[in-house]
Amino acid sequence: MVPSMHELYRDSGRYPVYWEFDGPQCLPHFHNSLEFTLTLEGCTEAMFCGKSVLLQPGDLFLVSGLTAHGYKRGNRSHVIMLIVPMEFIPLYAPMFSRKVFASVKTSKKSVTDEVLHCLRRLLAIEQCDESSENLVRSYIYVILGLLIREVGLVDASDEKALSQSVLLYLQNNCLSKITLEDLSRRFGYSKYRFSRTFNQSVGCSLTQYVGALRARHAANLLREADLPLIEICMNSGFDSLRTFYRSFKNTFGITPTQYRKRVEKAVSDSLNPPKSHT
Template sequence: MDAYFEKYRELENSLACFESWQNACMPHFHSNIEVVYVLDGEIEITINGTSRLLSKGCVSVANSYDIHSYHTPKESHTLILIVPIDTVHSYNTKIRGKTFASPFLNPGESSDEIYYALQQILKYKKSDWLETKGYLYVILGTLIRELGLKSSPKTSNSTLAREILIYLEQNYTNKITITSLAKRFGYNKDYLSRFFNSYFGYGFNKYLNILRSRHAVQLIKQTNDNLTQIAFQSGFDNYRTFNRAFTSVYNMTPSQFRVAYREQYKQSDNSGHDA
């Protein structure tokens, strides 16, 4: 079965940590790191073609753009962590061009450390980002130490797809066209355009606009820069293109998004003071 590109994970691009029961998911991939800790029962997990039936205390890790799927034979209870790659820059530098020697960790002291860190992330993820980020590095560092790293293989269409997505993730604020992308990977631009559309279910420009709009959202939330500045900082050529692309992705203009976010933040802040 061919893997599908999980679009909503790309658009959401936020840390998530949650429990799941009877988890089942077809082969898919996205730019996030996905860690699964088995709380109870058994779950069959496949990552890049390697399958393992995991039981209580086991851990799996699907790295950025790894193809993974889940199947529960009878019953399973798991704890799942989704980590956007742009929140763990040091980790990205460490594993660039590499993958885990094995994506599965057996029960033991190290998996217990990961479970403790996951519990703390569940507790702090909305109230203390600094502490949460510390626990993210505890989990990822433990996985690197226990599982080891090896060079990433270079084969198949799925590898090309992952390499394209990684390149775009690292360069979307720069000037990129389908022509320059095709030249970068050594393909005819018409072939690469068809490949992109059929593999990801998006046209190249649509996906690039999603990445840039997602970046703009973070700038709108974190800075007071004017929207024209944010447009250029996000890779758009002009404000008009930015406004149209952003509205297509988020169903509201950048200015409407800023007003809505500030109102939401104000209400949240007032609620905190009331408490």
């Protein structure tokens, strides 16, 4: 699975995923998994709860579950990313349900060197599955134990809890009509204050965020259903093809048509693998 495609499976995957790749980019989003990004070369500009975080070589970016984050386009960097579902770490899941990392990044060399060693070991396993589950979990427990000791955990703030409530509501209702008026009334804000607070805490506008959620739903339909694009557009909560195409490209970097062709090619390649020549 390529990094951008994890957007589709981030809340349903059972196993951790990890990659080494160039130029991470992703609109602000959130998921229940823990996420770690170690910058090896260049600079990565990340977003965390609406604020920009510059990551230089040797910096480790720490994202606690259900926290808005993303990566700005144009990053010229080489990174390793690790995403860990809570289901995979039962010893730590209760703790992370009420606490977050005390800092969003660490540059302490003794810490990042040890994390890099574990990440390299994970990459050598290629992918986590039933046969490698225990080995992968052991390296992740080492990483978590080290970060909890060196970075520390703090109680999640009330502000974060409110942000989570809003994002969870949007995730569960993104296919329905969503207006600023309805949301501000539901969460007890004026329209102006809700819009301002959302932009500050998430890092993008309400319209952009809802568009990304709908694009994610549309991508699932493109993979799983043989429907015309206009039907996928309407079934994903969009009111026009123009808005659908714009939101989809902003989210995945390609158009729905290009995405469908890539999916079709991937399926064809899996059914007709190249013959080896001896």
